[in-house]
Amino acid sequence: MSETILNVQGLTVDIPLAAGTLQAVRGIDFELKRGETLCIVGESGSGKSLTSLAVIGLLGKRLKVGASKLEFEGRDLRSLTRKQMQALRGDRMAMIFQEPMTSLNPAYTIGDQLAEALQLHRKVSKAEAMARAADLLGKVGITAAESRLQQYPHQLSGGLRQRVMIAMALMCEPDLIIADEPTTALDVTIQAQILRLLADLKREMNLALILVTHDLGVVARIADKVAVMYAGEIVESGTAKEIFDAPSHPYTRGLLDCIPVPGKTRPGEPLGSIPGIVPSLIGDVSGCAFRSRCVLARETCSGRIPKRSASGEHTYRCIQETLVSEVA
Amino acid sequence: MLAFALKRLGLAILVTFTVSVISFSLLHLSGDPATSLAGENATAADIAAISRQYGFDRPLTVQYTDWLWKALHGDFGESYYFKLPVADLIADRLSITMTLGICAISFALLTAVPLGVAAAVRPNSVVDRTALFLSVAGQAMPSFWFGLVMIVIFSIKLRLLPASGSETWRHFIMPTVVLGYYAMPAIMRLTRAGMLEVLNADYIRTARAKGAGAGRVLFKHALRNAIVPVVSLSAVQMGFMLGGSVVVEAIFSLHGAGYLAWESIGRHDLPTVQALILIFSCFYILFTLLSDLANAWLDPRIRVG
Numbered sequence: 359m360s361e362t363i364l365n366v367q368g369l370t371v372d373i374p375l376a377a378g379t380l381q382a383v384r385g386i387d388f389e390l391k392r393g394e395t396l397c398i399v400g401e402s403g404s405g406k407s408l409t410s411l412a413v414i415g416l417l418g419k420r421l422k423v424g425a426s427k428l429e430f431e432g433r434d435l436r437s438l439t440r441k442q443m444q445a446l447r448g449d450r451m452a453m454i455f456q457e458p459m460t461s462l463n464p465a466y467t468i469g470d471q472l473a474e475a476l477q478l479h480r481k482v483s484k485a486e487a488m489a490r491a492a493d494l495l496g497k498v499g500i501t502a503a504e505s506r507l508q509q510y511p512h513q514l515s516g517g518l519r520q521r522v523m524i525a526m527a528l529m530c531e532p533d534l535i536i537a538d539e540p541t542t543a544l545d546v547t548i549q550a551q552i553l554r555l556l557a558d559l560k561r562e563m564n565l566a567l568i569l570v571t572h573d574l575g576v577v578a579r580i581a582d583k584v585a586v587m588y589a590g591e592i593v594e595s596g597t598a599k600e601i602f603d604a605p606s607h608p609y610t611r612g613l614l615d616c617i618p619v620p621g622k623t624r625p626g627e628p629l630g631s632i633p634g635i636v637p638s639l640i641g642d643v644s645g646c647a648f649r650s651r652c653v654l655a656r657e658t659c660s661g662r663i664p665k666r667s668a669s670g671e672h673t674y675r676c677i678q679e680t681l682v683s684e685v686a
Numbered sequence: 687m688l689a690f691a692l693k694r695l696g697l698a699i700l701v702t703f704t705v706s707v708i709s710f711s712l713l714h715l716s717g718d719p720a721t722s723l724a725g726e727n728a729t730a731a732d733i734a735a736i737s738r739q740y741g742f743d744r745p746l747t748v749q750y751t752d753w754l755w756k757a758l759h760g761d762f763g764e765s766y767y768f769k770l771p772v773a774d775l776i777a778d779r780l781s782i783t784m785t786l787g788i789c790a791i792s793f794a795l796l797t798a799v800p801l802g803v804a805a806a807v808r809p810n811s812v813v814d815r816t817a818l819f820l821s822v823a824g825q826a827m828p829s830f831w832f833g834l835v836m837i838v839i840f841s842i843k844l845r846l847l848p849a850s851g852s853e854t855w856r857h858f859i860m861p862t863v864v865l866g867y868y869a870m871p872a873i874m875r876l877t878r879a880g881m882l883e884v885l886n887a888d889y890i891r892t893a894r895a896k897g898a899g900a901g902r903v904l905f906k907h908a909l910r911n912a913i914v915p916v917v918s919l920s921a922v923q924m925g926f927m928l929g930g931s932v933v934v935e936a937i938f939s940l941h942g943a944g945y946l947a948w949e950s951i952g953r954h955d956l957p958t959v960q961a962l963i964l965i966f967s968c969f970y971i972l973f974t975l976l977s978d979l980a981n982a983w984l985d986p987r988i989r990v991g
Contacts, residue, residue: 416894448897455895460888464987465910475896510986526896 363534363566364390364413367427371408371590374420378640382408382421384590390583392533395560395567397577397598399613400587403636406570409587410536413568414453415443431533449479452527456539458520462511468495468522469507475529487529494525498555517548524555528563535560536568541576553579574617578602583671586610589636589647596672606666606674608652646677654678690982690989698975705967706757709960710750718742722954723766753960762961767953772961776943780965782852783935783942786861787927791920793866794873799916802877803909806885817878821871833864833937850939861938865931869923876919880912887911914981921977925970929962 371383383405390396398406412423415435428435430451435443447453455461463471472491473484482490488507495503498521511519520540527535537556541549557580560567569580577584581598586609594607605611615630623629634651637643645660646652652659656677663675713719720737721728728736737743741752756763762772805814840860841849851857884890885908893907928944935945943962950958982989 414895416891444897444899446897447895453895455888455892457888461892463889463893463907463911465907465985467986474898478897510990512987513990523892526892 361392361431362389362429363392363431364388364568365427365429366413366425368425369409369412369428370422370424371405371412371417372422372424374422375640381639381643382590383412384639384643386585386587386590386592388583388585388592388595390534390566390568392566393560393564394582395557395569395580396583396585397581398568398570398585398587399572399574399577401572401636403589404587405590406572406587407538410453410538410568410570414447414451414536416447416453445479448475448532449530450532451534451536452530452532454520454523454527454535454537454540456542458516458523458543461523462519464511466510467507468509468511468514472507472522472526472529475526479530490529491525494528495522497528497559498522498525499551500525516544517552520544520548520552521555524552524559528559531563532565534566534568536570538570539572540569542571542573549576550579556580574613586613589643590639591647591675593648593676594672594674596668596670600669600672604668604672606668606672607648607676608654608678609648610674612651646675687982687989691979694975694978694982698971701971702968705971706754706964707750709963709967710753712960712963713956714746716956719956757961757964762964763957765950765955765958767950767955767958772957775958776946776961776965779941779943779946782940783928783931783944786858786865786931786934786940786942787924789858789862790865790927790931791869791924793862794869794923795920797866798870798873799877799913802874803881803904805874805878806881806912807904809882814878817874821874824867824871827867829864829868830933830937832867833860833934836860836864837937852940852942857938857940861931861934861940864937865927865934869920869927873916873919873923876916877912880915881908884908884912910984914985917977917980917984921973924973925966928969929966 366389367387368385369383369387370381370385373380373382386405386409388396388398398409400406408417408421411417412421413428413430413435417423425436430446435446438446462468466474469488469491472494473487476482476487476490477484480487492503492507495506500506500518500521506514506518506522511522514522520543524540535556540556541552544552553576556567556569559565569576571577577598583595584598584601585592585595586601586607587593588609594601594605594610601610602614605614609632612630612632616632618629632651637647637650639647646655646663649655649659658677661677663677665673665675667673716722718733720733720740720742723740724733724736734743741749744752753763760773762776764770765772765775768775801813801817801820805811805817808814837849837860840847847859848854848857849860887908890903890907893903898907929947931942932944932948934940935942936948943965947959947962947966949955950962
């Protein structure tokens with residue numbers, strides 16, 4: 359067994375609003391080992407981005423984060439001071455964001471911004487930091503790295519900027535990288551390149567990777583483990599194979615039905631869709647949050663929903679005793 | 687950067703040239719200068735004589751080039767009223783106005799920018815409310831009234847500061863505060879608005895994700911991007927302060943260039959007015975040029991295509 363990098367149990371994020379408390383993340387558990395890729399999948403508003411921001415400690419002060427366990431490399435993140443958390447951020451854990459076009463500071467060169475990431479955490483000279491930056495730019499597939507260092511973000515394309523963001527995340531050789539929809543803003547060919555790059559880097563540097571996405575195609579390509587989030591909960595989690603082969607929660611099933619399968623989906627045949635919208639999470643939420651959109655919903659769905667084990671680490675939250683994949 | 691600077695410099699020179707033509711034309715737009723100089727009871731012969739003496743009988747282009755050539759060498763002719771060289775007359779006055787202008791804009795920037803940043807960091811907090819109150823008060827209070835109140839308090843009641851004159855640095859304290867407070871609200875509000883926008887930007891989150899501390903995020907990553915419009919505004923304010931500080935100069939009896947311009951207009955002292963307009967405009971152009979260059983340095987998107 360390789361070492362556990364991140365252990366999250368019962369993570370909650372509450373957003374106080376005028377109308378009441380919005381329970382955006384409602385008690386989620388996951389564990390991540392070195393060398394593993396966890397994909398957190400879900401639609402907009404499912405709480406997947408909030409989850410990743412909560413782990414790295416970048417949520418606004420207004421948002422309340424709770425957890426029964428929030429351990430990073432054996433250290434309890436909840437007990438760390440702001441300064442200690444700051445020392446960890448960018449060093450041991452790094453983050454890549456969705457919008458490469460706006461995630462780099464327009465006022466500074468690529469080199470300055472990359473070097474800063476290293477110099478904030480290591481006592482190195484600017485020249486040493488720049489050398490490492492050039493080295494990493496090469497590693498993330500940017501040619502003429504030396505001259506790129508002198509350029510400003512607005513001189514680079516979206517794909518290049520996302521590579522720069524990845525290089526920035528790697529500057530201190532972190533143990534954990536959280537990538538929040540890193541390919542959403544990029545066009546399809548670039549998406550594939552960036553995903554391959556992330557997968558290669560993860561293997562090469564033996565780090566843990568959390569990839570937040572709404573794109574199951576991305577998941578299929580890169581994930582070791584998958585956590586499907588719906589309305590602030592993980593409704594199903596397991597290995598990528600388990601999730602794709604035997605989706606056990608109606609929501610996961612619905613998500614998979616939305617994707618055309620080459621050779622199986624005939625041209626012209628309508629793709630699946632999930633009717634309805636994500637319910638409001640303001641105030642007390644009870645029962646299964648998916649029941650208003652679920653084809654298999656029963657009266658008991660408004661009660662307590664057990665966490666069931668399908669096989670091994672594969673778990674799901676549903677009132678149905680038999681696997682959905684067998685029922686449908 | 688060099689190409690950008692040269693382009694801006696070229697533009698500035700063109701604008702200066704245009705302004706020089708306009709300020710030269712003023713003399714002739716306000717009627718025949720010889721007639722107005724000669725006075726009401728002058729004969730046609732008197733007027734012709736004056737016209738010859740001052741060179742008004744020459745073609746306009748010749749007069750203009752002659753005037754410009756002399757102006758470039760610091761010779762703005764002789765004041766009709768004081769019978770003194772305009773250049774000497776202005777030199778003293780201008781140093782007072784410049785001192786006041788620089789002190790006032792510095793005062794405005796040094797109070798407005800930190801206050802704007804603090805207000806943006808905690809919107810709707812006590813600091814933000816206080817800053818809003820100060821800026822509304824500054825905008826609403828006429829400077830002549832604020833100046834008089836300051837004189838009543840600090841000169842008459844407390845006897846701390848001199849009420850008029852320009853002999854020592856202490857004479858400049860109240861005028862600086864009054865004039866600076868006039869410019870402060872706009873700078874403060876613009877800093878606040880800029881910072882609020884920039885602090886929500888994705889690259890600020892990136893900086894925090896790198897592990898940068900609050901101060902570094904605020905001043906290195908945010909302020910540099912938020913300050914660009916503030917620089918432009920300050921240049922305009924500074925230009926305004928040079929020519930528009932008449933009221934403040936009058937209240938505190940600072941005989942500055944603004945006050946001189948106002949007096950000279952009343953006295954039909956055209957060479958002085960011409961020279962002052964040209965000088966004020968040149969300073970205005972200079973400040974704009976400097977702010978353009980400063981902004982190009984701050985924001986690479988302006989200088990690198």
